[in-house]
Amino acid sequence: MSHKIAILGASGYTGAELVRLIATHPGLEIAALAANSKAGQDMAQVFPHLRHLDLPVLVTIDEIDFADIDLCFCALPHKTSQEVISALPRDLKIVDLSADFRLRDPAAYERWYGNPHAAPELQKEAVYGLTEFYRDEIRAARLVAGTGCNAATGQYLLRPLISAGVIDLDEIILDLKCGVSGAGRSLKENLLHAELSEGYHAYALGSTHRHLGEFDQEFTALAGREVKVQFTPHLIPANRGILATGYVHGDAAKVHAALAAAYAGEPFIEVLPLGEAPSTRHVRGSNFCHIGVVADRREGRTILVGALDNLTKGSSGQALQNANLMLDIQETEGLMMAPVFP
């Protein structure tokens, strides 16, 4: 049996990535694609790489009859998402890829995003979409909030260590190297090829990046006390990939053991042998996350490295994994493609 799905925001990169993944998913059928600014166009005009697929023409959100839809992916910009979802049927299953429902606390939301939340009651209802740690809640959820791609990467490195109590909670540094597609398809001078290629830089310095709201919420809840990590992202001239380098105080063997134990049964998280470290190029285009642990020369200091594809495991792949759970489909369906290398 095939479930009918809709994708709102189909003209952005996460929307296109959803279509790519669902294209070979045997249990899902794309019944509607919405992109208000490009309504009326064929998907082949907007994303020629999807030309071979038989897809519905792009429509406005208003044109969709949601009675026919089993699950809706919202790949809309932040803030727009909460407005749109507020107006959708209250029994429609939704996976939201925006930042709008990641933070449970309206005050925290307002602090990080600068505006009051337009749908605080939905904010309460939403389940945080980090599959490996919220699997049961997601299975039962109606509205799942996809995590930030940076937030996912950092949490894959740190959650098991916080739970196992093997690191100093006051000394956590995350230095991230992020691919370009994470910034989306928006027209900004600093995203032009001529501006971006052949160089790299740090941004959102001083731990001001919004994904810190997620770290604070999740790590503090997990630890039962305030945890404030330092987090500096860097923009790298490559399209896909997040590489998170974590600096922690803790014993490398214990750290490695905690990670290996936490992810032992996980289909998408690969913990490398102690002493090895991953590369973004080895997860590109896939739903896998590779994690490495290395002891520093200074005793009691350990370096963590995590790699995933921001558009797949960090966003649309995660969304599909969650949708599979919500629709009672095999969790890995449509997601086992190997990375594309070189």
Add this chain to the structure above:
Amino acid sequence: MSHKIAILGASGYTGAELVRLIATHPGLEIAALAANSKAGQDMAQVFPHLRHLDLPVLVTIDEIDFADIDLCFCALPHKTSQEVISALPRDLKIVDLSADFRLRDPAAYERWYGNPHAAPELQKEAVYGLTEFYRDEIRAARLVAGTGCNAATGQYLLRPLISAGVIDLDEIILDLKCGVSGAGRSLKENLLHAELSEGYHAYALGSTHRHLGEFDQEFTALAGREVKVQFTPHLIPANRGILATGYVHGDAAKVHAALAAAYAGEPFIEVLPLGEAPSTRHVRGSNFCHIGVVADRREGRTILVGALDNLTKGSSGQALQNANLMLDIQETEGLMMAPVFP
């Protein structure tokens, strides 16, 4: 029922690409992986992006018991391939990805490759692997010779035009722009990142590239008279992709019609509307080939543009497509994944 396959030359890019494609193919099982220089290693050491797969350890070719193998992919270097295949069982189905069996004429082989052929009787037996034009022969073949990636791209543009008689056979220019992975994983100074990125150049100038042997053989046979195209490849700083720009004398509408007719039922060849042209970025990681036709301002001159991924449709994807036919599996099995963009 699952067919057991072996891959010889599994430590190169086309070998890895075969594993990537077969990883989610429901009808094939990887029973043996050979790479003489890396025998004893895990595939995860050689290609960490395949780490999640449960693959056999790399062995030498001698260690494989071919009695258990239903079909063997040879992704070995040119010249090595003919020696290895000569020694394999004569009833083993083989898809060869090297250049060794592409040319049917021993003299032509020696002229283009500089050495006499070591297995001329196999050369006679081999079927040229351009699926769309040799489908029946491939279905019945024991030994299929995968085409050159440049040769495939050029033929997709020109074969239907030669057959339809809509272009001047004496005025054909192919200007190719080729990604880096086509040169393989060999250690050459000009393939280093620092040498190659941020610049581009022509190579094998003067129509001296070996893939011309294939053009000459195929186009001459098709036309029933000698056809000698001009062909200049250029190395572009991107890993995957071939873009072939063809300059022909002929009417654009007729050219377009001939291509559209030839590929009407083909699952992997997409002919764009007249006046549009493709991009390599929209076929990356996939088995699709996009073709465009545009009329020049000069009457009677037409420009053709073809795009495919050299490692997939140009090599390993083609090989799998052919193997599907040889094993009586659905031709598109394992090959319908959408391109990865961005």
Add this chain to the structure above:
Amino acid sequence: MSHKIAILGASGYTGAELVRLIATHPGLEIAALAANSKAGQDMAQVFPHLRHLDLPVLVTIDEIDFADIDLCFCALPHKTSQEVISALPRDLKIVDLSADFRLRDPAAYERWYGNPHAAPELQKEAVYGLTEFYRDEIRAARLVAGTGCNAATGQYLLRPLISAGVIDLDEIILDLKCGVSGAGRSLKENLLHAELSEGYHAYALGSTHRHLGEFDQEFTALAGREVKVQFTPHLIPANRGILATGYVHGDAAKVHAALAAAYAGEPFIEVLPLGEAPSTRHVRGSNFCHIGVVADRREGRTILVGALDNLTKGSSGQALQNANLMLDIQETEGLMMAPVFP
């Protein structure tokens, strides 16, 4: 003695390139930098790579007192340039980098650019800025029109051949591979890093690119009969560089001799030995143009390859070379820096 210069349009790439070149030029002093949309800002905000220079604050064009200026570079968008230059003092020396004064014929201008020219009398006055072929006129000129970067590359390959009568004028194909910076700093979706990197495509197909207006004008005048080349540009994922591959009917040795003779005394044009071809990576950041000639396997067919940096020799370097002539400074002053490789 130092000449005072102004740069109008200092916030674009050709403006920044002018500043880079003039920064170490002993005979020029940057007296004014204009960029209407960024007036009031420091150049270091707009182009941090120029941070170490002591430059005037950006102003609007209106704020400049041109009485103090010896020569003005106009690096403004097409169409804006003709309006601005119309309003400048009629005795001010000007090097214009836009397309506005390249075509001498108002009808040709309107045909290629779609609007009537706003300053036809200036159009008549302007000298075409291809230094090596208009040196004397440029020395005496008040207003010099910088050439298109593609137009310059193609002309360097073809002008000596047309003059020497060694090629068939009816069979000229130019296949260009162009770096990204040629498209400028404008916000277009297809110029985003995520859209552009890792792939390549043809554009302006069918010989519709505006630089054809220059080819038509110059080649026809040179040949004394109509010459209509075919010209297809391709966008390559690298920031700087134009590689022009030319397909001509003519004898390679004669072609090579004609080029070698034409450029024998030129400081910036390097003709490689017959049979060798250049790369864009070996001219990057410099004012040099490398030219190669190779005989095709088909008798009487010759392949030309030319490489230059679109921002330097193709635009701002050419502009400075012309300004040197106009100000009676050594022609090569400020332009002899070696290419940056790797």
Add this chain to the structure above:
Amino acid sequence: MSHKIAILGASGYTGAELVRLIATHPGLEIAALAANSKAGQDMAQVFPHLRHLDLPVLVTIDEIDFADIDLCFCALPHKTSQEVISALPRDLKIVDLSADFRLRDPAAYERWYGNPHAAPELQKEAVYGLTEFYRDEIRAARLVAGTGCNAATGQYLLRPLISAGVIDLDEIILDLKCGVSGAGRSLKENLLHAELSEGYHAYALGSTHRHLGEFDQEFTALAGREVKVQFTPHLIPANRGILATGYVHGDAAKVHAALAAAYAGEPFIEVLPLGEAPSTRHVRGSNFCHIGVVADRREGRTILVGALDNLTKGSSGQALQNANLMLDIQETEGLMMAPVFP
């Protein structure tokens, strides 16, 4: 008056970069270029971007008459350098770009490089080449040891802070992002374009990189107590550039003030306003180093970011700056070219 210089190891990237810089240096004349493996070749064959220069043919080191040479640059591989320099005249001025004379302590050298030093007496004589901090010693030196490119970047960030006593010496983390050319022109699989582009990874994890020997030597001497930083380099798909992100415990304003004071008169070190951070793309091809300081959200934590071009300020530019001092030439001669952007 022109000084005659020789470059040993002219076929590597730092050798080519020296030639590029010296090409427009009015006080130096390249009298000899040595590259044992390519002796007899023209530099234009080895580095076509230097084709326009009138350079001596490559010779073996033995062929050079050092009596004519005023200063010799050694751009040889580590270990080879100490052997070659041992055999050179003892009154010849030498700037060595290898790692061989950076560490003053033979035991430290052996620990980091794995072999006993072949010329311990020269090791004692050598002056560490970090110009801004050893200017007087370099002016008087006969043998100057160029610093590691990573080591230079880290020291530019940290030396003024250690001297000023404004950071906790036990909590220093350096996370470096390094361009590809730093690995040289050697044939290694992991330096191929297909392996490297489109991805990034950490290497030399656990603070095992050899440049740590320099950090330990210099910081410990400066602090008067042992200082052991943590240092993790990452390989980024870009040819030039080092971006060093430093995590320190200390007050951002004091940190910024210490850096601003230290570099107030320096021609090549630009300290950005507090709160701003640099990019490698804005120093590319130049001898400039940009430094930024930002306060973290956690009180008392500060983030440092430094950017330089590894081949210029990190290696050959530094070498020329030192040579200028040793030859009593203006320190900035030949080094004031602006960065190349885009």
